[in-house]
Amino acid sequence: MPHWLQLMMESLPTLLWAGVKFTVPLTLLSFAFGLALGLVTAVTRLFGPKPLVLIARFYVWVIRGTPLLVQLFVIFYGLPSVGILLDAFPAALIGFTLNIGAYSSEIIRAVIASVPKGQWEAAYSIGMNWRQAMARTILPQAARVAVPPLSNTFISLVKDTSLAAAITVPELFQAAQRIVATTYEPLILYIQAAIIYLALSSVLSTLQVRLEKRFSRYGGMLEANR
Incomplete structure (x- = not known):
């Protein structure tokens, strides 16, 4: 067995376990x-009072305007200087959550705004209040449009x-x-890690296609005509 293949076989369980346990x-x-x-951010920007709208805009502006790596460093390495100590995993979770929140808010805001105003009027005409109209009429329609961009966001997050x-x-x-530090084989290990990420992304892309078909605007109509 070639050396590179043996190394990949020996390191595969460790990499997969790290993926299952942490990634x-x-x-x-x-x-x-x-x-x-x-x-929450999208709804605030669309329907909230002006002070909250300004806060939401500022949050989105800061997160979208700075690199994710810098945000992680600020949370994990920067906050301890002001007395806020976080373990690595919670720090990463906070950083990724804030980042995804900002980007997904723009997607959600756009798809909610794309729902025709007539849908609001129709909901109100049958006695729904704002919350009921949002939950039962607007969000279900917006969700269909949001599936592709949110799926792309999820794949990028992986x-x-x-x-x-x-x-x-870890x-x-x-x-x-860590394996590279002991084997001194960076090319083999990093290619192997890339292959694992590629496999995950490919599986998720396949699921995304199925979700898009399922939640497409005309999916139900097409099935009814079959």
């Missing part, structure tokens, strides 16, 4: 919390979690770095 939970939790934060290695989170990429 996957970090991705899922960050996206879930970030999506919730993005929804790859971005590799940045957590810079703040000592996720997949840092596991590869």
Whole structure:
């Protein structure tokens, strides 16, 4: 067996375990919390009072205007200087959540704004209040439009979690770095890590296509005509 193949076979369980234990939970939790934060931010910007709108705009402006790596460093290495100490995983979770929240808020804000005003009027005409109209009429329609861009955001997040290695989170990429430190084979290990990320992204891209078909605007109409 070639040396490079043997090395990849021996390191594969370690890399996969790091992915299962840290990369996957970090991705899922960050996206879930970030999506919730993005929804709140989007609704605030569209319907909130002016002071809250300004705060939401400032938050989105700062996060979208600065690199994610810098944000992680500020949270993990910067906050201790003012007495706020965080472990690596919570620091990464906060950083990714804030980042996803800002970007997803722009997506959600755009899709909510794209729903015709007539849908609001129709909801009000049958006795719904604002909250009921949003939950039962507006958000279900907006969700169909939001699936493709939010899916892309999720896939990007899977790859971005590799940045957590810079703040000592022992996720997949840092596991590869640790093996490199003992084997001195950076090319093989980093290519292997890249292949794992590529496999994850490919699986998620396939699921994205299925979701887009399922939630497409005319999916139900097409099925009814079959």
